[in-house]
Amino acid sequence: MVFSNYPTYFWKNYIMQPIEYLKHIAFDSVIFGFSGEKLKILVMKYHNTGLYALPGGFVRLEENINDAVRRGLKERTGLDNIYLEQFYTFGDVARFKPEVMQTILESNHLSLEKYHWLLDRFISVAYYALINYKEVVPQPDALSDSCDWYDVEQLPPLIFDHKEVVEKALQTLRENLEKKLVGMNLLPNLFTMKELQQVYEAILGEKLHRGTFQRKILSLGILNRHEKQFLGAANKAPFLYSFGPILELK
């Protein structure tokens, strides 16, 4: 979990605003992108600690949790209207390690007394998001050096139970892939059949037969076929597709 940098006034005036967020409740988001045939997620690195964590935050007193997560995504990615799905709430006592949070606070020269509420137990409502890798320049928050893409197969060690959170996100994404046809949220507006197949292969972790994949996807009737473009490869040019009702691009 990572602190929101939005209400900075709160960090300075805790005493004046003792209950700006709901206590004991956090959210974490597993933000998936796709690049170079690999599935990636955004991971933040805290100042001076070598600690890595999922992007996340807290819920304001009069804010829907879904809105809090969208607020966090906007801060990290700059995007609105992201495909987002809640997949699990992690509520074990043991998931929270106060000594880790203490390290983070101390590394940022924040008073343990003022921020004592952060050392209490938290439950975390976890979401995954699917975004177009190319549209995003990840933004770190006030406590972090970086917010960067990592291959899901090669993650750095993550704090708390965040490794488990990522695994459950991946598992849910796999289960929802066929059911909700969610793959196209990871691609630009226009994409080739091969790119779409690569997304599916990256998520499922297995190779798919080209002809069968194409037949299955096209039979769903949710892709619009556009004019071919010559993409500079030494072969027949593929069609480009877009997702959903016909979308005119000029």
Add this chain to the structure above:
Amino acid sequence: MVFSNYPTYFWKNYIMQPIEYLKHIAFDSVIFGFSGEKLKILVMKYHNTGLYALPGGFVRLEENINDAVRRGLKERTGLDNIYLEQFYTFGDVARFKPEVMQTILESNHLSLEKYHWLLDRFISVAYYALINYKEVVPQPDALSDSCDWYDVEQLPPLIFDHKEVVEKALQTLRENLEKKLVGMNLLPNLFTMKELQQVYEAILGEKLHRGTFQRKILSLGILNRHEKQFLGAANKAPFLYSFGPILELK
């Protein structure tokens, strides 16, 4: 949401134990049973109010949420080792209606001041459970007149967003039915193929072809076939089955 009747000392000594539960966090459980070819759930009715709600409760300060839910299930059903699955966390601000909670408190002659924390916003982590209808005598809690089975198609009006909670539980159960072969948790140890098919039909809300269903289920290789028993019907006696590795019953 319904109060746990377990730590009654707390209700009497709130001032002494001001933070017995995590604030703002509740759980609700949709407890499914199967009887008379219908899918049913447990619903509680509050004293003197005509208000109906799902069984639920709060999480103790050092208690895993999953354990809190199991504690609640034990209180309502007397059963341990129940099949249980978390399916969503409801976190909208608007879901909580303080005036409803106030009505419930007043009807039980509980001080609004002492129990003011119950009038604050709550998020709810929701679970569904599958149990064998015949094994259970539902138990109301301290604030309720009854805890009874209701046909999912004919529920009384429920407080808060509990109607939506039930619908999402049903939707998740349907999605998990084929994936997790969960149907048999609703039946006794020994059951006939017809009973199992009726469970599937009740959950999916549609009729299934008898031969196809039987072939599919048997091909999974997870049922043990036992000796036929003469069940008193005017026809060929069906086999009895049990679920899982071979279980000897005498």
Add this chain to the structure above:
DNA sequence: TTTTATTGTCTCATTTTGCGACAATAATAA
């Protein structure tokens, strides 16, 4: 003994899936 309702299983037609083949084609090499 006959009738009736339900069960277990089978067959057959239809649909879906897995997998290879082949012509089309865009850049590159000759």
Add this chain to the structure above:
DNA sequence: TTATTATTGTCGCAAAATGAGACAATAAAA
């Protein structure tokens, strides 16, 4: 200009899965 090469779109066929009816077996009731 022409041949080569890699990839694409599509087709065909075999195998597997599915939907739906048919029929003998059988336990109780008529």
